Amino acid sequence: xxxxxxxxxxxxxxxxxxxxxxxxxxxxxxxxxxxxxxxxxxxxxxxxxxxxxxxxxxxxxxxxxxxxxxxxxxxxxxxxxxxxxxxxxxxxxxxxxxxxxxxxxxxxxxxxxxxxxxxxxxxxxxxxxxxxxxxxxxxxxxxxxxxxxxxxxxxxxxxxxxxxxxxxxxxxxxxxxxxxxxxxxxxxxxxxxxxxxxxxxxxxxxxxxxxxxxxxxxxxxxxx
Numbered sequence: 001x002x003x004x005x006x007x008x009x010x011x012x013x014x015x016x017x018x019x020x021x022x023x024x025x026x027x028x029x030x031x032x033x034x035x036x037x038x039x040x041x042x043x044x045x046x047x048x049x050x051x052x053x054x055x056x057x058x059x060x061x062x063x064x065x066x067x068x069x070x071x072x073x074x075x076x077x078x079x080x081x082x083x084x085x086x087x088x089x090x091x092x093x094x095x096x097x098x099x100x101x102x103x104x105x106x107x108x109x110x111x112x113x114x115x116x117x118x119x120x121x122x123x124x125x126x127x128x129x130x131x132x133x134x135x136x137x138x139x140x141x142x143x144x145x146x147x148x149x150x151x152x153x154x155x156x157x158x159x160x161x162x163x164x165x166x167x168x169x170x171x172x173x174x175x176x177x178x179x180x181x182x183x184x185x186x187x188x189x190x191x192x193x194x195x196x197x198x199x200x201x202x203x204x205x206x207x208x209x210x211x212x213x214x215x216x217x218x219x220x221x222x223x224x
Contacts, residue, residue, distance in 0.1 A: 017098040022089040022105040024082060029053070031068055031076045031091055040074030041095040047162040051076050052092035054169055054178065055107070057085050058114040060202045063215065065169065084110030090171075090178040102178040119173045119200035119219045127216045132156060132209050134216045141222040143195050149181065151189040151205060158189065161208035165189050173200040195222040 018041050021032040035041040043050040055064040068076035088104040126135040137150040158165050168181035168191045181193045203218040
């Protein structure tokens with residue numbers, strides 16, 4: 001049983017000790033990592049991968065969750081065609097022995113600029129993707145508390161995906177805060193999230209059915 005989700009070190013305060021540089025060229029994303037001594041940091045596995053790479057367009061309409069592989073020390077790459085536009089990339093890693101906080105890395109693809117997001121809260125909490133329906137149960141989202149996110153799968157049981165029954169990523173309207181969300185255990189579709197400040201946030205919940213990952217997005221307003 002994989003209890004790796006208890007061992008994330010996302011809550012280091014202060015400066016990150018690992019620098020990240022994200023570039024995109026001709027369908028290839030490259031992520032260069034360097035720690036505060038100029039070396040390639042060693043990464044711990046989290047949800048079966050050394051790196052989870054989340055890239056969202058400025059307006060939060062495009063969402064990519066990728067798993068770049070190590071090409072050489074300190075360099076991770078993945079081939080992925082990205083539509084033209086302005087993006088923020090978040091590199092979700094757990095460096096061994098180093099403080100790290102995922103921060104937005106701006107990436108411009110082509111020349112087309114993407115405007116900022118203007119999110120409105122959802123009024124429908126049931127979403128269907130290719131015949132599979134998921135409901136996010138009623139939540140009272142406030143700052144400073146562990147807020148439960150309970151997904152009702154309408155009788156379906158998702159397959160384990162990267163060591164858990166689902167993955168949830170939350171990004172604020174300004175695409176500056178990346179909130180990693182943890183499942184309560186590896187056999188539940190209930191998660192907990194901490195929201196750093198009030199405002200609008202977009203949630204992407206990924207569940208796997210029949211060897212295919214389905215992504216559901218929800219927009220919520222977080223109060224003080």
